Every structure is written in structure tokens, then in C-alpha cells.
Amino acid sequence: MGCRSCDKPKMNYRKGLWSPEEDQRLRDYILKHGLGCWSAVPAKAGLQRNGKSCRLRWINYLRPGLKRGMFSQEEEDVVINLQAKLGNKWSQIAMHLPGRTDNEVKNYWNSYLKKRVMQLGSNSSSNPASKNASPELLTSMSATTELIMTGGGEGGSTATSTHDHDANIGSSGAISAAEPFVDQQHQHQHQQAKNYAFADWMPATAAAAAPGPESYSMSAHWPASTASSGNVTPSHGAFVGDQMSGSSYAALQHPHQHHQQQQEHHHHQSAVTAAGAAGMVAGGGYFDLLNMGDIYGGFTTTNDDLLF
DNA sequence: AACCGCAACAACCGCAAAGGG
């Protein structure tokens, strides 16, 4: 673990939100050199951040295969039940949610699920998980969750969960069966969550070709319009901008979500709408993480064990 | 229009474990 070659002079590290340039530098470096000694990354990548910050940024935001947008019903079920079973072991819970990070799970729990479970939890039943979840909630649990809870999914639960997602999304991104217990606001969120825009920075051409990790081309995480304002220049041609800020990403955003991207969306909506259309993928217009799992065969979507 | 509270998310902080010298 010790990495004495990484010794470096003490310096003032930048803090706060990451700029597009910093993202680009980090992404460039990791894709070029792979993951190694995080403490050495800032210097080598030309970043005034500490290694810890770089690692966090990569894991939570830049890593390929990350799923953005609201949690689906199945994901909620998994979180609720695994939280009841494991406690606040966010990294372990996140392992059951492909494309989700522990930080994301934790945030989602703290900002939304915890309150909901506490509300519903007052009507506890005999179900083991009902310490925290209501009967109606539990009856909505997917087979996926049951598999995980009973241990049947050990090792394979991730794939099963993925499959369930796939089934619910459908080719057009349409919603499947009704979700009875969610309130209006969150039902809206669930509907949006059915559509997965792929990672912020994966070029549509690369996604369509599904060539494997080694063929990544660097693309702008930020919208073309942002790039053109002097920050990052997209390197890919046909797909200008990114899905996150384009029509497909916007389609899955709750009004309160992703204020940064949302902000960009506000600023650049007209510019990226056309670009987003150009980047649409056949069959619904969304990149699907599930397919990306194949594309990124070399990446794991679980927490932090990404290795090249 | 201004202010305030809330929600959502990104990022920081501190601690513990792991591993090399």
C-alpha cells in the first residue's frame, strides 16, 4: 500500500467543486495510465488536488458505467432491504446496485429513503425487513431483492438485478406496471428513472460500436456549448455535447436533481437539444447502462475495485 | 422582488484497515 515513490512536497490543494478542466485532466490521466497510486495522480495529471479528492471524483463521477438519475423501484427496494439487513454499509449496498456509488446510495438514503421508510415503518409487520419497511412496500419488492435478501443472489445478484432493470425499461423507455405506493412526486421520479442515460462522457459512436474499454476516445463530459465557452473541447464528432445535458439526460432529471447539470441544461438547452438528437441511440434514444456493462467489460460497476 | 426553508447532491473530513519498508 505504501507508495514511497509518491512522496511529494506539501502543497495547497484546491477544494470545492471540480471544474471541467480538472475533470478532463483526471479522466485523461486515468484512461491513459490506469489506476495506480492515487497520491501520485494529482502531480502527474497536473491537478492541484489531493489524491483523495481525485479518487473520490473518479469513483463518484467520472468512472465509466455510472448510472445517473433517480433510483428505480428495484433499486429502492434493494437499498431499503439491504440497509435494514446490513445497516449503513453503503459500499456493500452499492455493490448490489450496478452503476451506483456508495456516496450516491448514502445520499439517496439520507435525503429521501430514510424519511420514507420512517414514515412507512410505523406500520410494521412481521416481515423481517419490516423493521423499516411497510407491508405495502414489501409487497412491491422485486424478486431481485428477495434473492439478495435470502442470499440466493450472492455473487450473482448483481446480474439478476440488472436483468430486472432491463425488463422494466423496455425498448421505448416506457414505464412498466404501476407503482402503487409512491406519491405523485416520486412516481414522477420513478418514471424518469426508467430511462438511463449513460455516463456523462461516453461518445455515442463508441457506445454503438461497443468495442471494449481500450477503444475509449476522450470526449467532453461537459456540453459542447460549455466547451465552446472556453473550457473543454469535445473530441468526438457526431455526438456533440453529452446525454446528461442533452435531451435524453434532461428527460430523466427531477427538477431538484443535479443542480450543476441542470444549470447547464438551463443555459444550453437549445444548443444541446439538437446535439442530443444527433447523439441519440437507436431504440429509444438512451444509452443503457445494462448494455454498457458489455461495452465496459473491463470495468466493474461495483465500488472502487476498478482495475485495468 | 426579496427572503427563507427545504431538498438534493457534491465534496470534505476523520477514522480504521491494509500493506510495505
Next chain:
DNA sequence: TCCCTTTGCGGTTGTTGCGGT
């Protein structure tokens, strides 16, 4: 075995936008 450094994890804080008053 101890010390030091890196890494991983969970708790917490900071930032931002939105909606209500």
C-alpha cells in the same frame, strides 16, 4: 514489530436551485 503511507468507508458539511411566503 513498529512506523508510515495509502486506501476505503461512513458521517457530515457546503453549495445550489426551487418553491413558498
